[in-house]
Amino acid sequence: MEESALTRRQLETLRSYVRVSLGELKFREAAAGTTKAVTVGSYFRTLQQAKSHLRQSLVTLLIGLWLGLIKAEDVRRVLELAGAGDRELSDDERERFVSLLRALIQRVVM
Secondary structure (H helix, E strand, O other), X not given: OOOOOOOHHHHHHHHHHHHHHOOOOOHHHHXXXXXXXXXXXXXXXXXXXHHHHHHHHHHHXXXXXXXXXXXXXXXXXXXXXXXXXXXOOOHHHHHHHHHHHHHXXXXXXX
């Protein structure tokens, strides 16, 4: 999270939005259920900002692949390790994931 373009509030908003999209919550309930209750408009603005950051991150990744700064195999390994995202990583998996991610970032940033 600390190296993400997303803020904690944006992450929280995205998590609740998943529940909204599944029909488990309404927008109004999601806005009221955040750490600090906000208006629906503020919730929606935060959601749009979070989606924009995700989009920008994906485009940046694609540009890195296109320029040859990032290898597709490295990205595949990181995504494979992260799994479907709906399960918790074990301590060993988390360490491997962080290590792979840092190595990938280091190669790009050098």
